[in-house]
Amino acid sequence: MADQLKEIAEIPRDFLREGTQFLHRCTKPDKREFIKISQAVGVGFVVMGTIGYFVKLIHIPVNNILVGGA
Incomplete structure (x- = not known):
């Protein structure tokens, strides 16, 4: 029981030391x-924005075809 309490008490102490x-x-x-x-970071923003733009650009006509065809 005392060993378990020591182990539990060491966790925050190790965290603070590290x-x-x-x-x-x-x-x-x-x-x-x-x-x-x-x-x-700037290049990452531009790349992710470009990818998102093209995905949205492709998604809009596909969505219109699926919704319009129903």
């Missing part, structure tokens, strides 16, 4: 790294 280690390893990105990340 969290502080993670925060100490994190660094703020420099300007070059920030620009690269921003460009990658």
